[in-house]
Amino acid sequence: MDRSALDAAHEAAVRFFEQLPERKVGATADAAAMRKALGGPLPEEGQSAARVVEELARNADPGLVATAGPRFFGFVIGGSLPAAVGADWLTSAWDQNAGLFVLSPAAALVEETVAGWLKEIFALPASTSLGMVTGGQMANTTCLAAARHQVLAAAGWDVEAQGLAGAPRVTVLAGDDAHITIFGALRLLGLGDASVKRVQSDGQGRMRPDALRAALDTVQGPVILCAQAGDVNTGAFDPLEELVAIARSRPDVWVHVDGAFGLWAAASRKRRHLTRGLAFADSWATDAHKWLNVPYDCGLAFIRDGAAHRAAMARSAAYLQPSATDRDNYAFTPEFSRRARGFAAWAALRSLGRSGLEAMIDRCCDHALLFAERLAAAEGVQVINEVVLNQVLVRFEPPGASPAEGDRWTREVIARVQRDGVCWLSGTVWRGRALMRISVSNWSTTSQDVHRSADAILAAHRSSAPSSSGSSPAGP
Ligand SMILES: Cc1ncc(COP(=O)(O)O)c(C=O)c1O
Structure with a gap:
């Protein structure tokens, strides 16, 4: 049997996992670049399986999002335990x-x-x-x-x-x-x-x-x-x-x-x-x-x-x-x-056992509480929900700002955090207000990841001056 395609896949996967904790969390290429990398007409002739796998790994990479990594807090995603992979x-x-x-x-x-x-x-x-x-x-x-x-x-x-x-x-x-x-x-x-x-x-x-x-x-x-x-x-x-x-x-x-x-x-x-x-x-x-x-x-x-x-x-x-x-x-x-x-x-389940599963769930919830504690301590930042599980809703609204300014500020902080790439999270609208949503669902997230991400969020907050000229808030 020709092992070369499987070896290439194994090599690319291991490289991806090794880079995962430190790669920029968001994609690094836009749709046009990705279309160029992965699109075009189907060639008449095929090519070797190993080259196909290598080419896919190389060309897809800039369009991959590190959702499986430790500082992805968008939606409710979760990563992949090694045994499960x-x-x-x-x-x-x-x-x-x-x-x-x-x-x-x-x-x-x-x-x-x-x-x-x-x-x-x-x-x-x-x-x-x-x-x-x-x-x-x-x-x-x-x-x-x-x-x-x-x-x-x-x-x-x-x-x-x-x-x-x-x-x-x-x-x-x-x-x-x-x-x-x-x-x-x-x-x-x-x-x-x-x-x-x-x-x-x-x-x-x-x-x-x-x-x-x-x-x-x-x-x-x-x-x-x-x-x-x-x-x-x-x-x-x-x-x-x-x-x-x-x-x-x-x-x-x-x-x-x-x-x-x-x-x-x-x-x-x-x-x-x-x-x-x-x-x-x-x-x-x-x-x-x-x-x-x-x-x-x-x-x-x-x-x-x-x-x-x-x-x-x-x-x-x-x-x-x-x-x-x-x-x-x-x-x-x-x-x-x-x-x-x-x-x-x-x-x-077999790799975690009952105690490992419990520890993973508790760890994520404790990280959510740590996020809430770190963010709520800053001026102009409010945690909106009771953090009973792994979800945190955050509002960025400087003292004296109007609700519309708070909406704009919150969206600006989210956009900056996404651009910055230390961590990734997104927004929502809850009871009429724009909020940042944080979901901690990944087995590999550590408290250092939470601190690093909280630092990045607070830096974005401090550098996001509210604009008085924006339009009224739209849905996320
Ligand atoms: C409460 C709830 N139900 C259903 C879903 C949908 O799950 P899936 O994305 O796996 O289809 C979600 C996704 O976040 C959810 O939070």
């Missing part, structure tokens, strides 16, 4: 189609093992089944497909057979601050925006129990409640225990929890209280590619009622060879053929 390389080498047991017993059983480990970590009921999907979007979609199946079945309607035309109307209750992917999922499922009734949330983005009670009183028929564990801006958790108790006052309410990153708080003894009541829900969506730090992509859809899960995803054909005794992964996901995502998740 190694397992992911093997996953590509093995090229297993993870859909059917017969195609890869290893891929099936590794997902079974991961499901067992994660159910223990999140303290989910033993009956819960797991589908490994591309991310939070598809985890929410898979869970809500099972919810749609179940609430309509309870109303005497077989949605898989009959579709939605003529079906009883399903009402979805979602908080004011529910994540955008909930709405994407509802659209894909044919429920649409019109099925949603918003439930008021508080200043931190937590759904208000009194508002849920009032909303439930106004709806009849099948209901899906979408709660949230970890708001994408504030990191706040809905009061799940109270919400579930209210939902359970009716027989026909399915409770779904979107915990794309927040669910991992359950791994920490210090932060587990935030998830109280979690186990009483019907479905849970989270990501492994965020806070478990496995390479993209890996989302996790957990459903308490395995029968509802399978019914929502059910497909069969004469040419398949389903297992009579073991797990066919495709029975739990909207995808049919797919990547064997379980190997990387298995490796991440």
Whole structure:
């Protein structure tokens, strides 16, 4: 076998990892330069695999963002644990189609093992089944497909057979601050925006129990409640225990929890209280590619009622060879053929162990607190949220400045920090004000990285004089 392409890939990957902690966090080339480097017509003749890999590594490099590095604090991203990267390389080498047991017993059983480990970590009921999907979007979609199946079945309607035309109307209750992917999922499922009734949330983005009670009183028929564990801006958790108790006052309410990153708080003894009541829900969506730090992509859809899960995803054909005794992964996901995502998740969990996972979650949360402490101590800087998890929202507004000046100043600080390249983070609008968002989700971030980044943010703050002439703030 010619090893040269694999050797070239290994060499380039190791070089990338070695440079990762110190490379400029943002991309160093613009779209035009990248188009030139990677575009053009497809040549008539091919070239050697090793040269292709070397060329790709060289030409893609300026357009890579160090999202996997220790000072990337944008969105909620996470890096890649070494064991998970190694397992992911093997996953590509093995090229297993993870859909059917017969195609890869290893891929099936590794997902079974991961499901067992994660159910223990999140303290989910033993009956819960797991589908490994591309991310939070598809985890929410898979869970809500099972919810749609179940609430309509309870109303005497077989949605898989009959579709939605003529079906009883399903009402979805979602908080004011529910994540955008909930709405994407509802659209894909044919429920649409019109099925949603918003439930008021508080200043931190937590759904208000009194508002849920009032909303439930106004709806009849099948209901899906979408709660949230970890708001994408504030990191706040809905009061799940109270919400579930209210939902359970009716027989026909399915409770779904979107915990794309927040669910991992359950791994920490210090932060587990935030998830109280979690186990009483019907479905849970989270990501492994965020806070478990496995390479993209890996989302996790957990459903308490395995029968509802399978019914929502059910497909069969004469040419398949389903297992009579073991797990066919495709029975739990909207995808049919797919990547064997379980190997990387298995490796991440196996390399951390329960204590390593807890330490990683706690470390990120402690770093978020350190960021908050460092930034809030400076004049003209305010931390806006209760830092309960790994998210920090920061406002830059000098004393005496108008709210519009504060918006402009905050956006200017973010732009300067991004240009400067010591760290990378982005902005948001929360309750009408422009803010900086910091998310600490990477296994390799140290307190030195936080101090260095806080220094860079404060330097940008000090050099960003508010302009009196800017236009009124627009969305990020
Ligand atoms: C609460 C929440 N739900 C869902 C998602 C979507 O996850 P993904 O980007 O993996 O699709 C996110 C992403 O940050 C999130 O924060």
